[in-house]
Amino acid sequence: MTKASSTINPAEAAHFGTLAAEWWDPKGSSAMLHRLNPVRLAYIREAIDLHFDCDSSQLRPLAGKKALDVGCGAGLLCEPLARMGAKVTGLDAAPENIAAARAHAEPQGLDIDYRNEAIENFGGRDHDLVTSLEVLEHVDDPQAFIDGLAKALADDGLMIISTPNRTAMSKLLLVELAEITGQIPRGTHHHDQFITPEELEKMLGNAGLQVTDSTGLSYSPAKGFALSDNLKLNYLMTVVKA
Numbered sequence: 001m002t003k004a005s006s007t008i009n010p011a012e013a014a015h016f017g018t019l020a021a022e023w024w025d026p027k028g029s030s031a032m033l034h035r036l037n038p039v040r041l042a043y044i045r046e047a048i049d050l051h052f053d054c055d056s057s058q059l060r061p062l063a064g065k066k067a068l069d070v071g072c073g074a075g076l077l078c079e080p081l082a083r084m085g086a087k088v089t090g091l092d093a094a095p096e097n098i099a100a101a102r103a104h105a106e107p108q109g110l111d112i113d114y115r116n117e118a119i120e121n122f123g124g125r126d127h128d129l130v131t132s133l134e135v136l137e138h139v140d141d142p143q144a145f146i147d148g149l150a151k152a153l154a155d156d157g158l159m160i161i162s163t164p165n166r167t168a169m170s171k172l173l174l175v176e177l178a179e180i181t182g183q184i185p186r187g188t189h190h191h192d193q194f195i196t197p198e199e200l201e202k203m204l205g206n207a208g209l210q211v212t213d214s215t216g217l218s219y220s221p222a223k224g225f226a227l228s229d230n231l232k233l234n235y236l237m238t239v240v241k242a
C-alpha cells in the first residue's frame, strides 16, 4: 500500500501502473524509455567515474556503494546500477511497477530492494548515488520531492536527475507529436508540469544541493536521442551537496 504522501499524485501512479506489464518490452508502451536508456546510462557512468574516481574499464564501479532510484518504474536503471555493484533500492508510486520490477530482477539473481513508497516516507539515508529520471514532471510538490532526495543523499554523494524542459519544442515533440503518433502513451505528459533548468536549479539550491553539470538530451529522427548542449527538449543534471 502507498502511504499517504504529498508528492505522489494518485492519477499519475494509476496511469503508470497500467503500463507495468509492457515495461520491459522495448517495443511496448515504454519504448521511448528503452531508446533513452543507453544515452542516459553513458552520462551516468561518466558522472560515476568522475565522482568516485573510477576507471571506465571497471565493471563494478559501484561495488560497496548504496544507490537509490526514485520513480524507478520496473527497473530500467536499477538493474544496470545493481550490475555495476551497487546495493540498490528502487521506489515507485505504482505498486504494479514494483511487482513488475521484482518479477524481472529475481530470475536474474539481481538483489534489488523495490518498494512502493514515497520519498518523503522513506527513512533511508547516506546513499552514495541518488537518481530520479523522468519523474519530477509527474510529482505533486516537486520541492518536497527534491527535499526528500536530498535527505537520502550522503554528504559526499552524487545525484543525477533528468526531466523535460518547459519549452515550445518539448510541447510539440513530447506532448503533441509523441502522443499523437503513439510513441508515448496518451495522457503521460502535462506540459504545464514541466520544469525549466533554472527552476530546478533553484529548487535544488533550496534543498542544499548544487548543480555541477547540465547536459541536454536532444532527439533527431536520423540519430535518435543524443547528449547535447541544447537543453530545450530534455536535460540531465549532475548534483552534489553544496
Ligand SMILES: C[S@@+](CC[C@H](N)C(=O)[O-])C[C@H]1O[C@@H](n2cnc3c(N)ncnc32)[C@H](O)[C@@H]1O
Residues within 6 Å of the ligand: 007, 008, 009, 012, 013, 016, 017, 033, 070, 071, 072, 073, 074, 076, 077, 091, 092, 093, 094, 097, 117, 118, 119, 132, 133, 134, 135, 138, 139, 140, 145
Ligand atoms: C516516466 S516514468 C520513468 C521511470 C524510470 N525512472 C525511467 O526513467 O526508466 C515515471 C515513473 O515515476 C513514477 N512516479 C510518479 N510520481 C512519483 C512519485 N511522486 N514518487 C515516486 N514515483 C513516482 C511513476 O509511477 C513511473 O514509474
